[in-house]
Amino acid sequence: MGMSQDNLRGFILALLSSGFIGASFIIKKKGLRRAAAVSGVRAGYGGYAYLLEPLWWLGMVTMIVGEVANFVAYAFAPAILVTPLGALSIIVSAVLAHFMLKEKLHQLGVLGCVMCIxxxxxxxxxxxxxxxxxxxxxxxxxxxxxxxxxxxxxxxxLVVLLILYFAPRCGHTNVLVFTGICSLMGSLSVMSVKALGTALKLTFEGKNQLVYLETWFFMFIVATCVIIQMNYLNK
Structure with missing residues (x-):
């Protein structure tokens, strides 16, 4: 069965999103490293010098472009199609990290990329x-x-437990803590973005959804999830 026009649009937007988001991680990491070298305090230990680093902001702009493309993709295609394609950003990050950050991509990393594809x-x-x-x-x-x-x-x-108990104790030594917070909040943001994207699509088609309180609630959830994810992603 061929892919519908809406699914095709969502597919293309999701691919573009993965490229931009994957690249943004590398650009932001270079910005974080540069900021840490200047201030002497890493973001993971409470430093916010990266907010004055232009390279970090370039990474943020790149991520915003990717997230906008991802947001629009959810308006056209089902979440079960768009969300897994987000894994392709891992491949983009892995390849760029190898060339730009001089990080080695080992056999398990290559296997992981193949499995993602x-x-x-x-x-x-x-x-x-x-x-x-x-x-x-x-x-x-x-x-x-x-x-x-x-x-x-x-x-x-789980998120409250990770933030209040595990993050202060082992967040800087166990990558699963901050990753877990971002992933759990991401599962909620995906569903909320899908709802908000659909609401805006219907509104542009002439069926105003902005009059419903539910639309604004989903918008609040998206904003909350993004703020929490961005805070712990930088750590």
Missing amino acids: SGSVIIVIHAPQESPITSVQEIWAMATQPAFLLYLGSVIV
Whole structure:
């Protein structure tokens, strides 16, 4: 079965997003290193000198471009198609890190890149057609089902536990702590971005969704998740 026009648009935007986001990680890391060399305090230990580093801001702009493309992709294609393609940013980062940061890409890293590509190809080939959504309230109805509320509560508890207990004790020695916070919040931001993107798409089509409180709530969730993710991603 061929890919629909909306899915194709979402696919292309997701690929562009992965390229920009993958490159942004490397640019920001170079900026963080440069800022740490000047100030003597790394971002992971509370330093914020990187906010005065132009290279870090270039990385931020690159990431914003990628995130905007990703946001629009969610408006056209189902999350099950767009989200896995985000893994391709890992490959972009790995390749650029090898050449720009002089970090070695070992055999396990190469194997991981191959698995990312293979998984993305399988997802793209078998991506389902998305059921048409006529209102943001439909998404809200799905988001307030007991199963999802249980998941939401579990994520919030885990994030609070990681931030308040594990981050101060072993956040700087165990990469899984900060990564876990970003990943858990990312799972919520993905769903909220999909809802917000769909709401804006419907609004541009003449079905105003900005009159619904649910649209603004999803916007608040997206902003909250992004702020938390950016803070711990820089650590």
